[in-house]
Amino acid sequence: MVRVIVTAVLLLLLWLGVRRAKLVPSRGQSIIELGVDFIRVQIAEQVMGKERAKPYLAMLTTIFFTVLAMNLAGVVPFLNIAGTSRVGLPLVLALWVLVVYLAAGVRKHGVGKYLKAQLFPPGIPWPAYLLITPIEALQVFILRPATLTIRLLANMMAGHLMLVLCFSATNFLLLEGGGLIKLTSVLAFGGGIFITLFEVFVALLQAYIFTLLASIYLNFALEEEH
Amino acid sequence: MIHAHEAAPNPLLPAGYDIVWSLVVTVIIAFFFFKYLMPKLNAILDERAAKIEGGLALAEKAQAEAASAKADVERELAEARKEAAGIREEAVSDGGQIVIDARTKAQAEAARIAENAQRQIDAERQAAVVSLRSEVGGLASELASRIVGESLTDDARQSRVIDRFLDELDAGVPSGAAPSRDQEA
Secondary structure: OHHHHHHHHHHHHHHHHHHHOOOOOHHHHHHHHHHHHHHHHHHHHHHHHHHHHHHHHHHHHHHHHHHHHHHHHHHHHOOOOOOHHHHHHHHHHHHHHHHHHHHHHHHHHHHHHHHHHHHHHOOOHHHHHHHHHHHHHHHHHHHHHHHHHHHHHHHHHHHHHHHHHHHHHHHHHHOOOOOHHHHHHHHHHHHHHHHHHHHHHHHHHHHHHHHHHHHHHHHHHHOOOO | OOOOOEEEEEOOOOHHHHHHHHHHHHHHHHHHHHHHHHHHHHHHHHHHHHHHHHHHHHHHEEEEEHHHHHHHHHHHHHHHHHHHHHHHHHHHHHHHHHHHHHHHHHHHHHHHHHHHHHHHHHHHHHHHHHHHHHHHHHHHHHHHHHHHHOOOOOOOHHHHHHHHHHHHHHHOOOHHHHHHHHHHH
């Protein structure tokens, strides 16, 4: 439910921002352009290079804004839980990245060559492949999407737990605590404010990391033999 | 991780509805981005870049035009200056010529006038000499005849005759002379 609301809000905001997109941007359009440009220049083009990044810009932008919006839902009153602190959304996004980078690699190099490049990295004595190949296979097919998923999920869940902890402690200490104990609720409340601000930062950071890693994985798949 | 407690729901194992709804919102958001936001923004950004480039090119062109116009003006100015200098030089030389002409003309005129005057003076002198010569001759011969007509023995008389002759000459009335000359003839 939270995710549906967030989706609606995100799309509404973006739509409002670019509905009457003009050459001379309004404030909203400027902010959206700033975000889109940040992803293009700072993430995609820096990691992958201008030409290679171009077909994947829309996907990376989608991922960034989705993760960011869902993360920020964790500190919005009445929503109070990040869309990404349930495993579903991070998993879907990570699988999307997995499918796209496998497809990109296969399309560029062909199935055999791509798998060979990924699983049997050249320049290693052949007995080492006994060790390397399973590790690489695990890496390419499971670990990358799994780490993407779990990193985001764990971050947002931990943030959520911290917020719950701080605010429920405030509540409990203030209402149930006797005498001077009530004062400690101020501490807990201050912690809650701090964690809230921290969560905003983490939301941005995790969105950035998720997008950055996605582009890095794409770059791995598209790279020439290394 | 995989062997989590069976009692508590494992946060890593997604529930069916979770996956489904995530998929739905992701697809919706992705659709929005792919079909609407990115094309629109890219078009805008491209257009803006083109416009900026066009503006820069235009500015450059305008600058070049201004530079060429300035060069034209300067060239024309230099030409005009050169022309003015030429005209001035010509005027100066013309003026010199005029002065020289006038001076030679004046000199010639002066010479001519002087020559005329000289010629006139000569002519008058000539006329005076001629008339003097004839008159003096006449006078001398009249005096001589008078002296001869009177008795030349008497010194006193002689001198009286001379005095009278001179008086007559002075009076400028040659009345006495004419009958005496007739007398002699």
